[in-house]
Amino acid sequence: MVDRINDIWGEGTPHPRGTVWPARVDLHLEEGVAEADVERWVQSACLLCSNGCGCDIAVKDGRMVGVRGRAGDTVNHGRLGPKGLYGSTPWASSSDRLTRPLVRRDGQLVETDWETAMGRIVEVSKGLLAEKGPLSHGFYTSGQLFLEEYYTLAVIGKAGLGTPHMDGNTRLCTATSAAAFKESFGADGQPGSYTDIEHCDAIFLFGHNMPETQTVLWARILDRTRGEDPPRIVCVDPRHTLVAAEAERTGGIHLSPRVGTNLALMNGLTRELFTHGWVDTEWVEEHAIGVDDLRDTVAPYTPEEVERICGVPAADLRQAARIFGESEAVLSTVLQGFYQSHQATAASVAVNNLHLLRGQIGRPGCGVLQMNGQPTAQNNRECGADGDLPGFRNWDNPTHVQQLADLWKVDAMTIPHWAPPTHAMQIMSYAETGSIGFLWISATNPAVSMPESARIRKILAGEQCFVVVQDLFLTETAELADVVLPAAGWGEKTGCFTNVNRTVHLSEQAVEPPDEARSDLDIFLAYADAMKFTNIEGDPLIGWRTSEEAFDAWREATRGRPIDYTGLSYDKLRGPSGIPWPVNDEHPDGTDRLYADGRFPSDTDECETYGHDLLTGGAVTETEHRAMAPAGRAFLKGAAYTPPHEEPSEDYPLRYTTGRTVYQFHTRTKTGRARSLDQAAPDAWVELSPADAAGLGISEGDWVRVESPRGAIEVRARVGTVMAGAVFAPFHYGHWDPHDLAPDAEHRLANELTMTVWDPVSKQPYFKTAACRVTKTRDGDGTSPAPTTAASAPAAPQTAEAPAPPPGGATSSEVLADTPHYALDPSSRRT
Amino acid sequence: MPHLSTYVGLADRSEQILAESFRAVGLGHARAVDVFHTCNLLAEMCDRHRRQLAPIAERYGEDDIEEPERLHADGLAQARDGEIGLLRDLQDLHVLATLVQSTWTVIAQGAQGLRDAELLDVATTANEETSRQLTWLNTRMKVAAPQALIVAP
Numbered sequence: 006m007v008d009r010i011n012d013i014w015g016e017g018t019p020h021p022r023g024t025v026w027p028a029r030v031d032l033h034l035e036e037g038v039a040e041a042d043v044e045r046w047v048q049s050a051c052l053l054c055s056n057g058c059g060c061d062i063a064v065k066d067g068r069m070v071g072v073r074g075r076a077g078d079t080v081n082h083g084r085l086g087p088k089g090l091y092g093s094t095p096w097a098s099s100s101d102r103l104t105r106p107l108v109r110r111d112g113q114l115v116e117t118d119w120e121t122a123m124g125r126i127v128e129v130s131k132g133l134l135a136e137k138g139p140l141s142h143g144f145y146t147s148g149q150l151f152l153e154e155y156y157t158l159a160v161i162g163k164a165g166l167g168t169p170h171m172d173g174n175t176r177l178c179t180a181t182s183a184a185a186f187k188e189s190f191g192a193d194g195q196p197g198s199y200t201d202i203e204h205c206d207a208i209f210l211f212g213h214n215m216p217e218t219q220t221v222l223w224a225r226i227l228d229r230t231r232g233e234d235p236p237r238i239v240c241v242d243p244r245h246t247l248v249a250a251e252a253e254r255t256g257g258i259h260l261s262p263r264v265g266t267n268l269a270l271m272n273g274l275t276r277e278l279f280t281h282g283w284v285d286t287e288w289v290e291e292h293a294i295g296v297d298d299l300r301d302t303v304a305p306y307t308p309e310e311v312e313r314i315c316g317v318p319a320a321d322l323r324q325a326a327r328i329f330g331e332s333e334a335v336l337s338t339v340l341q342g343f344y345q346s347h348q349a350t351a352a353s354v355a356v357n358n359l360h361l362l363r364g365q366i367g368r369p370g371c372g373v374l375q376m377n378g379q380p381t382a383q384n385n386r387e388c389g390a391d392g393d394l395p396g397f398r399n400w401d402n403p404t405h406v407q408q409l410a411d412l413w414k415v416d417a418m419t420i421p422h423w424a425p426p427t428h429a430m431q432i433m434s435y436a437e438t439g440s441i442g443f444l445w446i447s448a449t450n451p452a453v454s455m456p457e458s459a460r461i462r463k464i465l466a467g468e469q470c471f472v473v474v475q476d477l478f479l480t481e482t483a484e485l486a487d488v489v490l491p492a493a494g495w496g497e498k499t500g501c502f503t504n505v506n507r508t509v510h511l512s513e514q515a516v517e518p519p520d521e522a523r524s525d526l527d528i529f530l531a532y533a534d535a536m537k538f539t540n541i542e543g544d545p546l547i548g549w550r551t552s553e554e555a556f557d558a559w560r561e562a563t564r565g566r567p568i569d570y571t572g573l574s575y576d577k578l579r580g581p582s583g584i585p586w587p588v589n590d591e592h593p594d595g596t597d598r599l600y601a602d603g604r605f606p607s608d609t610d611e612c613e614t615y616g617h618d619l620l621t622g623g624a625v626t627e628t629e630h631r632a633m634a635p636a637g638r639a640f641l642k643g644a645a646y647t648p649p650h651e652e653p654s655e656d657y658p659l660r661y662t663t664g665r666t667v668y669q670f671h672t673r674t675k676t677g678r679a680r681s682l683d684q685a686a687p688d689a690w691v692e693l694s695p696a697d698a699a700g701l702g703i704s705e706g707d708w709v710r711v712e713s714p715r716g717a718i719e720v721r722a723r724v725g726t727v728m729a730g731a732v733f734a735p736f737h738y739g740h741w742d743p744h745d746l747a748p749d750a751e752h753r754l755a756n757e758l759t760m761t762v763w764d765p766v767s768k769q770p771y772f773k774t775a776a777c778r779v780t781k782t783r784d785g786d787g788t789s790p791a792p793t794t795a796a797s798a799p800a801a802p803q804t805a806e807a808p809a810p811p812p813g814g815a816t817s818s819e820v821l822a823d824t825p826h827y828a829l830d831p832s833s834r835r836t
Numbered sequence: 837m838p839h840l841s842t843y844v845g846l847a848d849r850s851e852q853i854l855a856e857s858f859r860a861v862g863l864g865h866a867r868a869v870d871v872f873h874t875c876n877l878l879a880e881m882c883d884r885h886r887r888q889l890a891p892i893a894e895r896y897g898e899d900d901i902e903e904p905e906r907l908h909a910d911g912l913a914q915a916r917d918g919e920i921g922l923l924r925d926l927q928d929l930h931v932l933a934t935l936v937q938s939t940w941t942v943i944a945q946g947a948q949g950l951r952d953a954e955l956l957d958v959a960t961t962a963n964e965e966t967s968r969q970l971t972w973l974n975t976r977m978k979v980a981a982p983q984a985l986i987v988a989p
Contacts, residue, residue: 137986137987138986138987140982140983140986140987141987169982423978423982424978424979424981424982425975425979427979431979434867434868435983438919438988438989439989440919440983440987440988440989441987618968618971618972620877620968621874621877621878621968621969621971621972622870622874622972622975623968623971623972623973623974623975624971624974624975625971647877650873760869761869762869762870762873763869763870765870765874
């Protein structure tokens with residue numbers, strides 16, 4: 006039996022380069038349940054990080070009692086991480102589930118029936134439509150619904166109401182990933198595959214603490230770095246994460262640029278490729294445009310200039326560039342350290358540029374993983390509930406809009422396409438003034454997760470905007486709503502989701518939702534019915550009732566687009582699991598990697614966007630795009646570095662940055678209700694470097710006040726591995742406290758301090774570029790509650806006396822003697 | 837070359853007015869944080885054009901600068917209120933930036949006639965960057981327009 010709280014990645018299965026990743030099946034059952042007791046195993050995939058691991062749900066007596074990895078699944082080869090093992094099922098039978106709708110009466114939320122709750126919603130919705138039209142309506146959704154639910158919501162919003170005000174909390178996690186793909190390649194879509202891990206000879210992780218964000222993927226990398234012919238790791242992160250340690254171990258390098266200076270670093274790396282002749286000029290000539298402009302843009306960023314801006318030694322930058330320039334197959338991964346930081350899209354596009362300049366795209370080992378933070382963020386991007394048009398269509402292209410109008414049988418004028426979709430922060434601003442008077446929030450908790458959270462709570466609580474929240478629990482956001490709808494969760498409904506890697510899974514209903522809770526799909530359908538949305542023929546706009554019918558409708562929406570689901574069906578997804586799109590006549594079994602032919606969806610008539618000026622976000626026009634004649638070539642785009650919006654000052658001398666811990670997900674809605682996970686990271690903390698802590702007279706475990714110009718938190722200090730001058734806080738903690746153990750749950754919300762500011766292209770808010778000051782408020786009585794197992798480990802464990810977290814429940818893990826065959830895996834094919 | 841120096845003066849003055857106006861609009865609409873930050877960024881762009889022009893302006897002499905009155909544009913001393921005010925302010929900035937851009941176009945013609953490579957380089961770069969400013973203004977106006985025209989309180 007293995008304790009996967011302390012042994013986060015589980016038993017290693019090292020193997021040589023170019024060979025298939027061995028299978029290991031992980032299993033966890035609730036205490037008191039033996040494997041023989043399980044009545045049914047129901048096919049699904051894990052929803053507690055963006056990796057999308059295939060799993061089966063154990064059912065006993067009508068309850069979900071555990072999970073088991075699917076050995077044959079293309080994503081995880083049977084493994085699951087601590088969150089998946091311990092956090093997948095306990096929330097479902099938690100005693101505080103929402104089981105009946107609530108409406109606000111005399112300032113209080115009181116239980117009611119569905120008819121009353123939906124009646125109230127429809128009354129307000131119809132009233133506002135009559136008075137002000139569809140621009141009075143906004144929808145803010147999630148990165149965790151199923152594909153069928155996003156698509157249904159997208160059709161309701163775009164063809165039923167006709168509002169451009171739709172976005173998801175995917176804006177906070179993955180908007181930059183999508184934007185970077187669109188700017189470089191013409192359309193969204195992950196070019197590479199996880200199988201690149203088996204074939205590369207170097208892995209660059211840009212602002213990506215993978216050991217904590219995607220533990221199973223990190224296990225896959227460890228199995229390469231601990232095997233024969235390992236790749237070198239290069240880590241870009243202001244904290245000395247486990248990635249940094251692995252970089253040092255493998256002969257790679259750890260670069261810690263000052264928070265907010267990523268683009269200067271990337272410009273320096275790019276310049277080095279030009280200077281040393283590491284550019285594959287022949288490939289670039291044939292497959293990309295913009296190389297001369299890019300060379301000019303990066304010219305001023307000499308290693309010495311980068312050192313001045315970023316604080317990264319010039320020699321280290323040179324070494325990192327050399328690793329990129331001299332490796333034959335580099336895999337790059339990017340996450341929030343870039344996406345939520347200054348000049349996010351430009352810095353992420355720069356990663357794509359490095360690959361294009363080296364001609365390292367489209368073949369095994371040469372992957373770009375512009376990651377997602379959430380498990381079904383990709384679906385929101387694909388289906389258009391985040392504001393994009395479904396099927397990677399271009400809102401600026403009348404032909405694309407007409408395709409949707411024909412599909413939905415509505416007037417093209419109904420579909421909002423006169424400007425870019427309204428992004429989440431702008432939706433909140435409109436709600437602030439009452440310009441949006443009806444805001445529907447599903448499966449997310451903006452009162453905790455959005456920047457400058459006190460402002461968000463004030464907006465949601467105000468009278469100027471009617472707020473509907475549908476969720477599993479009475480979250481910090483639901484507490485402020487006018488109507489709360491109880492939703493069914495994972496395992497209580499059926500639907501598909503697609504991970505960061507384009508891999509589609511079917512998650513089947515295992516159990517009934519509690520009492521009156523309904524699936525998000527059913528809730529959206531009930532609203533559409535009550536609003537009587539019809540098409541031009543007078544038939545109901547939403548012609549489907551079940552999730553399978555919704556999937557079939559979605560399939561049609563993808564026909565002929567770069568994202569093509571036409572070859573997929575529920576039946577097909579019940580076979581060997583984990584199928585990456587496109588799946589169509591040409592690729593009946595799916596597609597391991599895009600752009601193998603070096604042709605990109607950049608043509609003016611095909612592309613998802615005409616692109617933007619990366620510095621200002623100004624939009625390229627169709628005429629300008631056509632004049633560039635991209636014709637299937639990728640774009641090399643650059644921008645000059647500018648300083649972050651808030652720099653340290655005398656009053657606020659430190660740089661504030663936020664992030665995750667391995668044991669929690671989001672605002673802990675699910676993971677906080679799993680005892681093992683909650684105990685492993687029970688309360689918020691803040692990390693300081695040993696130098697800063699010493700200067701401020703702060704010791705491990707002391708209570709400190711962290712303040713920015715916008716707010717403050719009071720938490721205990723971890724003297725950790727963050728770089729000097731920077732302060733790190735985990736973002737998971739709101740005032741909800743599952744076991745009432747936090748000494749001060751009211752003053753620990755990391756986003757009290759962050760800024761209302763966003764990237765000009767992706768519109769992703771910046772959570773990593775605020776200035777702050779730290780003062781000690783009182784002595785602690787032991788170590789801080791920060792975990793000791795990963796990047797939050799104390800800088801000096803021997804003096805900090807930091808204990809290991811309490812063990813998790815019993816978990817079994819079995820390495821299979823025979824590795825299954827994975828149809829699309831280049832290594833599997835070879836053997 | 838009295839008229840070239842007049843235009844050099846006009847470029848300098850109109851870039852200055854545009855920079856001041858960007859800053860006034862940015863500050864006045866600071867609640868729209870993207871407007872605030874981008875306007876400041878674009879104001880710095882104008883400052884840079886003026887710095888690049890300064891040594892050349894000295895060469896052609898400052899004495900002759902006398903703007904033709906018709907080409908004089910008033911800057912935006914103060915931002916307007918609300919969403920419709922933002923839209924109107926962005927529109928005014930667009931008019932000012934157009935004046936700046938056409939001024940650089942005219943100067944570039946003069947620079948070519950004089951074979952003044954340095955001036956041509958400044959005029960070309962500034963012209964391109966003013967295009968970026970106009971692109972952003974256009975993009976931002978399109979975003980702001982529907983809500984401001986139809987729903988804004």
